Amino acid sequence: MKKVEKTITGNVDPDVLDFTVGDDPVLDRALVKWDCAGTAAHVMQLAKIGVVTQAESRKVRKALGEVVAEFRAGAFRIFESDQDVHMAVERRLTEKLGDLGKKIHTGRSRNDQVAVDVRLHVKDELLGLENELADLADELCAFGRRHDRVPMVGRTHLQPAMPSSVGVWATGHAEMILDQVENLEAAYRLNDLCPLGSAAGYGVPLPLDRKLTSDLLGFARPLHNVFGASMARGENEAAVLSALAQLMAALSRLAEDVILFSMPEFGYFKLPRAYCTGSSIMPQKYNPDVLELVRAKTATVLGLQTAALSQLHAMPGGYNRDLQDSKGLYMKGLAIARTTLRILAKIVAGMDVDEAKLRAGFIPGVFATDAALRQVAAGVPWREAYHDVRDHLERLETEDADAAVAAKRHLGATAGLDWKLYARRVASVRKEAAKRQKFFEAKIKELI
Ligand code: ARG
Numbered sequence: 540m541k542k543v544e545k546t547i548t549g550n551v552d553p554d555v556l557d558f559t560v561g562d563d564p565v566l567d568r569a570l571v572k573w574d575c576a577g578t579a580a581h582v583m584q585l586a587k588i589g590v591v592t593q594a595e596s597r598k599v600r601k602a603l604g605e606v607v608a609e610f611r612a613g614a615f616r617i618f619e620s621d622q623d624v625h626m627a628v629e630r631r632l633t634e635k636l637g638d639l640g641k642k643i644h645t646g647r648s649r650n651d652q653v654a655v656d657v658r659l660h661v662k663d664e665l666l667g668l669e670n671e672l673a674d675l676a677d678e679l680c681a682f683g684r685r686h687d688r689v690p691m692v693g694r695t696h697l698q699p700a701m702p703s704s705v706g707v708w709a710t711g712h713a714e715m716i717l718d719q720v721e722n723l724e725a726a727y728r729l730n731d732l733c734p735l736g737s738a739a740g741y742g743v744p745l746p747l748d749r750k751l752t753s754d755l756l757g758f759a760r761p762l763h764n765v766f767g768a769s770m771a772r773g774e775n776e777a778a779v780l781s782a783l784a785q786l787m788a789a790l791s792r793l794a795e796d797v798i799l800f801s802m803p804e805f806g807y808f809k810l811p812r813a814y815c816t817g818s819s820i821m822p823q824k825y826n827p828d829v830l831e832l833v834r835a836k837t838a839t840v841l842g843l844q845t846a847a848l849s850q851l852h853a854m855p856g857g858y859n860r861d862l863q864d865s866k867g868l869y870m871k872g873l874a875i876a877r878t879t880l881r882i883l884a885k886i887v888a889g890m891d892v893d894e895a896k897l898r899a900g901f902i903p904g905v906f907a908t909d910a911a912l913r914q915v916a917a918g919v920p921w922r923e924a925y926h927d928v929r930d931h932l933e934r935l936e937t938e939d940a941d942a943a944v945a946a947k948r949h950l951g952a953t954a955g956l957d958w959k960l961y962a963r964r965v966a967s968v969r970k971e972a973a974k975r976q977k978f979f980e981a982k983i984k985e986l987i
Contacts (some may be wrong), residue, residue: 541629547626555608556619557851559685559860564617566866567624571610571617572983573659574624574652575603577735577987578632580755584703584736588746592643599643602635603628604987624656625649639813646747648739654772657866660754661779662979665727667973670719672786673968676713678887679793680961686892687704688953690940691807692900692943697906702943704953705892710961712796715789717964722782729778731760732771740769740857757982765855773854773862776869777847783872784844790879791837794830796884801827811889829882836875844870880897903935 543550551559567574579600586596606628609615621627626649632642686705693703733753736742742765749761762768772946798808816823847868850861907928914924944953950956 544620546620546622547629548622551555553579556622560619560622561863562867563623563863564619564621566860566870567627568610569870570624570653570656570660571615571628572607572987573630573656573663576756576983577652577655578628579654580604580737580752581641583755583986584748585643585645585981586754587748587751590745591639592640595639595642598636598639599632600987602632602640605635606631607624607987612672623649623653625652632715645744646738646745650739650769650772651737652868653692653863654737654768654775655733655756656660657772657869658734658758658775659731661730661775661869661873662727665723665730665779666976666979667871668877668880669723669972670966671877671884672716672720672723675880675884675887675966675974676717676961676968677705677965678884679709679713679716680958680965682887682890682957682972683707683713683956687956688944689892690901690944691897692905699900699902701908702947702953703803704944705897707953708796708954709887710956710976712789712793713961716786716793717961717968719786719789720968721765721772722785726778726782728759729766729771730775731759732762733760734762734768734771735766736761737768740766746940755982755986757979769858771857772858773847773865776865777844777851778871780840780844780847780872784841785836786876787840790876791834791884793831797890798827798830801890805900806893807900809891810892814886814889815906829886833879833883836879840872841876843868857906878917883890886921894904897979898940901937901940903931903937906938906943907932907935909938909946 542553544553544556546556581595582591582599585591586593591599606615609631613629615631617624617627617931621630629640629644631640632643652919658659688710689705690706690710692699692705693701693707693860697755733756735752735756736747736749753759753761762771797808797810799805810825810827811826814829816828818824847865850865854861892905911921911924911928914927915921919927947953
């Protein structure tokens with residue numbers, strides 16, 4: 540080894556440093572605020588157990604607030620020699636506070652520190668994402684409401700099946716998307732546990748008050764077992780990515796439907812021209828590139844989920860550096876899901892329908908089941924009525940699509956949509972997220 544690079548944790552070969560640091564100096568920029576908040580809570584605890592004085596704790600918290608401000612102003616940077624945000628913040632605190640800066644890592648490891656940072660970051664992102672999800676669902680419901688009883692052929696196997704409506708199509712997708720909140724909430728609850736105090740994964744011989752730091756940071760409770768807390772890193776990121784993968788799959792189906800139904804051969808839906816992109820050779824083109832990219836990005840998130848789970852399956856218990864690589868995965872997944880929700884809300888808000896094209900899809904076969912049911916009403920057993928219609932398909936005629944849409948009055952059907960239910964569900968997602976956001980933001984603000 541010719542040359543070595545100096546770091547807080549020792550001198551290493553520059554290539555080794557480069558390889559192990561990886562993307563951390565860039566990715567960890569998203570964690571600066573959270574690392575400072577976690578450090579503030581840790582220092583308040585150190586003051587409680589007498590490792591630093593209350594006055595020192597206040598000094599450190601003030602300096603942490605300054606670090607966040609310096610970062611926002613572009614004056615605080617994470618260098619490769621820092622390795623990551625944790626060492627960068629410690630370096631900066633030591634530059635500002637001298638020996639006091641060197642005390643703050645007492646009773647803490649980067650392992651529990653990064654786990655806290657990631658959880659705070661995930662919390663913030665998931666709450667933002669839930670709002671964006673509610674916005675998209677809201678736009679879908681508004682679109683459905685605008686064109687509620689406009690007849691639309693319902694399809695199975697993509698073949699014309701039964702009379703349906705634009706209202707049912709739109710709110711069906713809205714409901715699938717709103718249901719994703721259940722998965723996201725499960726991930727949120729798992730994430731809402733505080734690993735701080737587990738240190739390297741085995742605790743420390745100091746009277747740490749883990750309940751205090753958990754409360755200060757706004758977590759539901761501490762993760763109990765210190766070893767378990769170290770293993771929950773990676774598991775947590777995988778849980779988030781699993782929820783995101785399911786969400787993206789739902790969004791991709793919506794995108795695929797819109798691509799299909801807006802192609803000229805169907806022409807049911809019209810996309811605003813500003814939301815389509817052109818071709819460099821074919822002057823007539825207005826392509827649904829956004830929706831195609833939603834499909835591709837869904838594939839990417841499925842891959843991210845697989846990568847996160849694959850990292851776990853062969854990793855021994857306790858901290859392993861493999862875990863560092865879970866950071867880029869969940870961050871990328873969240874960024875993709877959030878931009879996808881936002882762009883889809885825009886597309887849906889700008890989308891229009893072509894009623895004539897929608898009505899033209901009502902070929903006689905679409906009314907076959909209704910015709911059989913009319914026989915049933917006249918006393919014919921279902922299976923006989925079914926065979927009679929199937930054996931004489933040529934007798935079927937195009938019927939009144941509006942009447943067919945109005946005839947299905949039961950719960951959730953074309954004439955039985957509960958618009959208040961959707962309004963309530965959208966409002967409840969927003970309200971729940973806002974409540975927690977407010978609580979969380981207040982906690983973080985108090986700390987730094
Ligand atoms: N940047 C590291 C990560 O994300 C921090 C933890 C390093 N811990 C260690 N034992 N090397 O995992």
